[in-house]
Amino acid sequence: MAIVVQKYGGSSVADADKIRNVARRIAEKYTKGEKVVAVVSAMGDTTDNLLDLASKINANPEPREMDLLLSTGEIVSSTLLAMALHASGFKAIALSGPQAGISTDASFSRARITGIQPRRIIKELDRGNIVIVAGFQGMTKDKDITTLGRGGSDTTAVALAVSLKANICEIYTDVEGVYTADPRIVPEANKLSEIGYEEMLEMATSGAKVMHHRAVELGQVFNMPILVASSYVEKPGTIIHGGDNMEARNKVRGIAHDMDVAKITIAGVPDRPGIAAAIFLPMAREGISVDTIVQNASANNITDLTFTVSRGDLKKAMEIVKPVAHEIGAKECLSNSAMGKVSIIGIGMQNTPGYAAKMFQTLSEQGINIELITTSEIRITCIISEDKIKDAVKALHKVFELDKG
Numbered sequence: 001m002a003i004v005v006q007k008y009g010g011s012s013v014a015d016a017d018k019i020r021n022v023a024r025r026i027a028e029k030y031t032k033g034e035k036v037v038a039v040v041s042a043m044g045d046t047t048d049n050l051l052d053l054a055s056k057i058n059a060n061p062e063p064r065e066m067d068l069l070l071s072t073g074e075i076v077s078s079t080l081l082a083m084a085l086h087a088s089g090f091k092a093i094a095l096s097g098p099q100a101g102i103s104t105d106a107s108f109s110r111a112r113i114t115g116i117q118p119r120r121i122i123k124e125l126d127r128g129n130i131v132i133v134a135g136f137q138g139m140t141k142d143k144d145i146t147t148l149g150r151g152g153s154d155t156t157a158v159a160l161a162v163s164l165k166a167n168i169c170e171i172y173t174d175v176e177g178v179y180t181a182d183p184r185i186v187p188e189a190n191k192l193s194e195i196g197y198e199e200m201l202e203m204a205t206s207g208a209k210v211m212h213h214r215a216v217e218l219g220q221v222f223n224m225p226i227l228v229a230s231s232y233v234e235k236p237g238t239i240i241h242g243g244d245n246m247e248a249r250n251k252v253r254g255i256a257h258d259m260d261v262a263k264i265t266i267a268g269v270p271d272r273p274g275i276a277a278a279i280f281l282p283m284a285r286e287g288i289s290v291d292t293i294v295q296n297a298s299a300n301n302i303t304d305l306t307f308t309v310s311r312g313d314l315k316k317a318m319e320i321v322k323p324v325a326h327e328i329g330a331k332e333c334l335s336n337s338a339m340g341k342v343s344i345i346g347i348g349m350q351n352t353p354g355y356a357a358k359m360f361q362t363l364s365e366q367g368i369n370i371e372l373i374t375t376s377e378i379r380i381t382c383i384i385s386e387d388k389i390k391d392a393v394k395a396l397h398k399v400f401e402l403d404k405g
């Protein structure tokens with residue numbers, strides 16, 4: 001019998017009523033004769049609250065203790081969900097990540113799954129249990145508890161679906177699927193019935209919050225179809241899959257945006273080998289991920305280097321970059337934390353000219369100044385001022401006719 005892997009996000013299990021609602025939905029599947037494995041996130045803002053609490057106690061908590069602390073959020077929601085199922089007379093068992101057989105490397109707070117031994121899950125399914133797995137966590141060789149990084153429960157779910165050879169991984173959340181743009185900004189945005197892994201990956205890394213990009217990547221590597229749908233209403237969601245979609249040709253499929261962008265410019269950088277490495281190596285060592293990087297062609301062997309990081313990383317990045325900039329003889333180091341990025345995404349843009357020009361023209365008609373531009377084969381991204389993001393998303397959605405269903 002096929003196994004169904006479902007995942008319920010933090011907002012879907014935020015209180016007792018919502019947990020009962022999720023239990024009812026899982027029970028429905030189970031009653032139809034399916035074997036259900038459900039992965040849960042921590043209730044509501046639990047993870048944020050635990051992070052906050054820790055920071056009040058120690059400004060620099062040990063990563064090991066931090067992960068052990070954060071893993072409790074998912075333990076709470078998974079056990080309560082199992083209890084809700086018991087209360088309605090269903091057989092269910094809650095398993096922590098390690099109990100579910102999830103092994104990871106030892107990079108605390110951003111651990112990677114190295115393998116899954118699903119023996120226990122299969123045994124419990126064979127006993128007739130609904131299996132509830134605490135998302136976002138695993139265990140190292142040395143038996144330390146790790147977490148997979150923010151939003152990591154999606155990754156847990158897709159990884160389990162792969163290892164249990166499920167037909168599909170169902171992600172239930174507080175939105176009804178993947179939209180052509182954020183419906184809170186563009187009310188005319190349309191829900192996509194399907195989208196390819198590549199496009200979804202670009203959407204997720206460009207700021208669309210529906211799904212974690214690592215989970216999409218995993219789905220792509222193992223060709224596991226992923227359904228994103230609402231945990232509240234019975235409506236078809238969006239299927240993320242690998243098949244070719246003829247209709248997506250020659251079309252922008254979605255507009256993604258991200259308001260969490262800070263920009264750093266190192267001006268007057270001497271143009272010689274090793275400079276970029278000198279700047280970016282120490283940041284990589286500190287785990288700061290750099291997004292867009294732009295370097296000008298140099299004039300008189302002097303160039304400017306601009307890059308973006310998330311706002312939370314700006315302070316640390318500046319602390320690292322300033323001394324390096326001084327050392328290499330750069331003129332100055334500037335930053336701006338009020339930036340945002342807007343992207344147009346679509347497989348159909350590949351090898352088709354005109355999309356970039358249309359995007360730039362639309363932004364200019366809105367009086368929006370483009371600070372940086374980056375592209376991939378299926379994405380064009382502009383870094384602009386944060387307060388212009390909403391106007392940009394609305395205008396681009398219209399110009400690329402995404403409101404037309």
Ligand code: ASP
Binds near residue numbers: 150
């Ligand atoms: N609870 C974790 C977080 O808030 C993991 C997740 O929700 O997927 O990031």
Ligand code: MG
Binds near residue numbers: 009010041047151
């Ligand atoms: Mg969460």
